[in-house]
Amino acid sequence: MTTPEQRRDPAVPEPGPPAPGSATGGAPAELPPAELPPASRSGRGMFGVSGSGDTSGFGGLQRRRVVPQPTTRPYGGWFDEACDALAEAYPQFPDAIEAVVVDRGELTLHIRPERIAEVCQVMRDDPALRFELCSSVSGVDYLDAAEGRRLHSVYQLTSMTYRRVIRLEAAVTAEDPHLPSVTSVYPTADWQEREAYDMFGIVFDGHPGLTRILMPDDWEGHPQRKDYPLGGVPVEYKGAEIPPPDRRRSYQ
Amino acid sequence: MTSYAPVHETPEGKVFTVTGGDWDQVLGDRDPIHDEKIIVNMGPQHPSTHGVLRLVLELEGETVTDARLVIGYLHTGIEKNLEFRNWTQGVTFVTRADYLAPIFNETGYCLAVEKLLGITEAIPPRATVIRVLMMELNRIASHLVWLATTGMELGAVSIATYAFREREKILDIFELASGLRMNMAYIRPGGLAQDLPDTAVGAIRELLVYLPKRVAEYQAMLSGNPIWRARTIGVAELDVTGCLALGVTGPVLRSAGLAWDLRKTMPYCGYESYEFDVVTRETGDAYARYEIRLDEIGESLKIIEQCLDRLPSGPVMVADKKIAWPAQLATGTDGLGNSLAHVAKIMGQSMEALIHHFKLVTEGFRVPPGQVYVPIESPRGELGVHAVSDGGTRPYRVHFREPSFVNLQSLPALAEGGMIADVIVGGASLDPVMGGCDR
Numbered sequence: 001m002t003t004p005e006q007r008r009d010p011a012v013p014e015p016g017p018p019a020p021g022s023a024t025g026g027a028p029a030e031l032p033p034a035e036l037p038p039a040s041r042s043g044r045g046m047f048g049v050s051g052s053g054d055t056s057g058f059g060g061l062q063r064r065r066v067v068p069q070p071t072t073r074p075y076g077g078w079f080d081e082a083c084d085a086l087a088e089a090y091p092q093f094p095d096a097i098e099a100v101v102v103d104r105g106e107l108t109l110h111i112r113p114e115r116i117a118e119v120c121q122v123m124r125d126d127p128a129l130r131f132e133l134c135s136s137v138s139g140v141d142y143l144d145a146a147e148g149r150r151l152h153s154v155y156q157l158t159s160m161t162y163r164r165v166i167r168l169e170a171a172v173t174a175e176d177p178h179l180p181s182v183t184s185v186y187p188t189a190d191w192q193e194r195e196a197y198d199m200f201g202i203v204f205d206g207h208p209g210l211t212r213i214l215m216p217d218d219w220e221g222h223p224q225r226k227d228y229p230l231g232g233v234p235v236e237y238k239g240a241e242i243p244p245p246d247r248r249r250s251y252q
Numbered sequence: 253m254t255s256y257a258p259v260h261e262t263p264e265g266k267v268f269t270v271t272g273g274d275w276d277q278v279l280g281d282r283d284p285i286h287d288e289k290i291i292v293n294m295g296p297q298h299p300s301t302h303g304v305l306r307l308v309l310e311l312e313g314e315t316v317t318d319a320r321l322v323i324g325y326l327h328t329g330i331e332k333n334l335e336f337r338n339w340t341q342g343v344t345f346v347t348r349a350d351y352l353a354p355i356f357n358e359t360g361y362c363l364a365v366e367k368l369l370g371i372t373e374a375i376p377p378r379a380t381v382i383r384v385l386m387m388e389l390n391r392i393a394s395h396l397v398w399l400a401t402t403g404m405e406l407g408a409v410s411i412a413t414y415a416f417r418e419r420e421k422i423l424d425i426f427e428l429a430s431g432l433r434m435n436m437a438y439i440r441p442g443g444l445a446q447d448l449p450d451t452a453v454g455a456i457r458e459l460l461v462y463l464p465k466r467v468a469e470y471q472a473m474l475s476g477n478p479i480w481r482a483r484t485i486g487v488a489e490l491d492v493t494g495c496l497a498l499g500v501t502g503p504v505l506r507s508a509g510l511a512w513d514l515r516k517t518m519p520y521c522g523y524e525s526y527e528f529d530v531v532t533r534e535t536g537d538a539y540a541r542y543e544i545r546l547d548e549i550g551e552s553l554k555i556i557e558q559c560l561d562r563l564p565s566g567p568v569m570v571a572d573k574k575i576a577w578p579a580q581l582a583t584g585t586d587g588l589g590n591s592l593a594h595v596a597k598i599m600g601q602s603m604e605a606l607i608h609h610f611k612l613v614t615e616g617f618r619v620p621p622g623q624v625y626v627p628i629e630s631p632r633g634e635l636g637v638h639a640v641s642d643g644g645t646r647p648y649r650v651h652f653r654e655p656s657f658v659n660l661q662s663l664p665a666l667a668e669g670g671m672i673a674d675v676i677v678g679g680a681s682l683d684p685v686m687g688g689c690d691r
Contacts (some may be wrong), residue, residue: 135636158627185498191657195657216326223332224331245333251614
């Protein structure tokens with residue numbers, strides 16, 4: 001259980017720079033946006049604020065959030081078959097796999113980051129797997145992740161032969177955000193890895209040209225990290241000032 | 253005489269700043285066919301780059317030896333913005349990503365939210381049929397814009413006016429249904445913003461009669477046209493292997509011969525119960541993509557007709573009152589808004605209803621933690637929504653796997669080694685929409 005005070009001080013090496021051009025740009029760097037999405041899976045209070053003199057009684061409200069937990073066999077459907085095929089085709093499977101999660105009918109394999117390219121190679125080439133298409137690569141920043149491995153690179157692979165979709169996930173720390181690029185296996189990952197680098201600062205080693213893609217080349221920081229403010233200016237409406245979106249009250 | 257093209261020397265050679273009307277001066281005494289390598293910036297503001305796309309082309313004569321794409325000019329941070337709004341408000345943002353296919357963005361996003369909520373089965377049948385109906389109308393509208401803009405880029409200006417004329421009819425239907433022509437935010441988590449009025453059904457019936465004749469006219473106009481054929485046949489070829497390696501999906505993949513259409517291969521929204529064909533060609537060139545898009549209009553019309561025939565009655569929003577948006581819309585003197593009876597009830601009679609309304613509108617519903625990936629077939633290919641919830645009232649992360657973004661990567665493969673004029677054809681045949689590409 002993380003208290004709001006703790007999550008307001010995340011162990012982050014490079015706090016997101018103030019958004020250029022915004023009125024909040026002048027705010028001191030140690031003041032994070034009022035509305036970081038809850039870092040903890042458990043919500044306390046109504047709005048995630050504390051010390052506000054809230055007398056409503058909602059301040060003591062606690063809400064448990066149970067994330068999907070690693071699944072044990074049998075996984076159901078074709079999931080067992082695919083995992084068996086991967087284990088057979090890839091001898092280092094027990095070392096490479098960190099967890100298997102089956103949730104909402106989707107299979108997620110959590111892979112050790114340094115193994116991700118090898119696993120993708122097997123996933124693509126093994127006749128029993130045949131994940132020919134890498135549909136999507138995206139980053140996610142889990143600010144409160146264990147051991148600081150907050151930056152996740154998420155790969156959605158599609159097997160057109162068997163009509164299956166699988167998700168691979170590799171987690172790295174913000175201090176050492178390195179993992180091998182899968183562009184040699186799936187050339188389509190090129191731009192998508194560049195986007196994940198641009199937005200999250202995940203460094204894909206072996207990428208042919210890992211540069212920013214959506215933000216300007218000289219941009220500082222990685223905008224979609226959770227500790228990077230949204231930016232924005234307050235708006236005045238009928239005499240009252242409406243704060244920018246990332247400083248408004250946030251319900252938990 | 254005015255000097256149009258300022259020249260300055262660099263270690264790599266002379267650099268000209270070309271402003272237009274000064275080509276003779278740039279080339280000067282050079283032989284443009286044989287000895288000079290020229291690097292040309294095409295875009296970002298160029299009439300034939302489909303929005304703000306910048307191409308850096310290395311030319312030898314008129315042959316493109318190297319093409320590099322620069323994107324991001326239309327990046328608006330939609331994915332980041334979503335994290336600061338509740339799940340329902342997210343629709344308003346995602347609809348603005350790929351502005352030619354707003355219904356697809358909305359549907360993909362809503363299907364993802366519904367999967368996270370676990371209410372996929374609870375969506376009323378009428379809502380699902382209307383979603384399919386709107387998606388197929390939108391697919392036609394998007395293909396018509398593709399036809400219009402591509403025609404214009406290749407110098408066929410009349411087709412541009414014709415295709416936009418027909419698209420206008422579809423936008424009118426959207427307006428009848430949702431009140432807006434584009435960026436409607438019509439599909440909402442749990443169902444639809446409002447029901448489809450009977451006037452819209454009538455207008456769609458008229459369209460079903462009207463549009464096939466027009467599509468036949470386009471075919472008569474273009475398919476046999478020698479200039480159209482010369483510009484597109486054998487141009488910008490990409491085979492299935494190339495498509496899969498580069499992640500290209502949609503009409504471009506089908507033009508190479510692989511019948512991969514998510515509506516058939518991984519059905520959603522009940523597509524498995526509709527009768528339609530997946531159109532393919534074998535040649536994998538720009539002409540094949542043109543034929544596929546025209547034929548897909550016909551297939552979409554088939555689906556729309558089936559939708560109208562089976563349109564069930566009933567609600568268009570999920571029954572769970574903890575998720576369903578509490579509005580009861582009605583048309584007033586000042587346009588569409590909450591019905592006065594509903595306002596009178598929640599303000600005057602039922603405090604519980606008022607609290608419920610207030611909580612849902614200001615706070616939103618909570619979505620159990622977890623992540624899902626939902627792919628749907630947009631007019632440009634696989635549109636995937638990767639949505640992550642941390643259990644709160646707002647998305648923790650939403651990523652759009654945009655077909656425009658992924659498909660554009662293949663442009664160097666289409667263009668390198670070809671003529672500069674074919675870069676335009678190749679780019680147009682991918683049908684990129686920069687709003688979706690840059691998000």
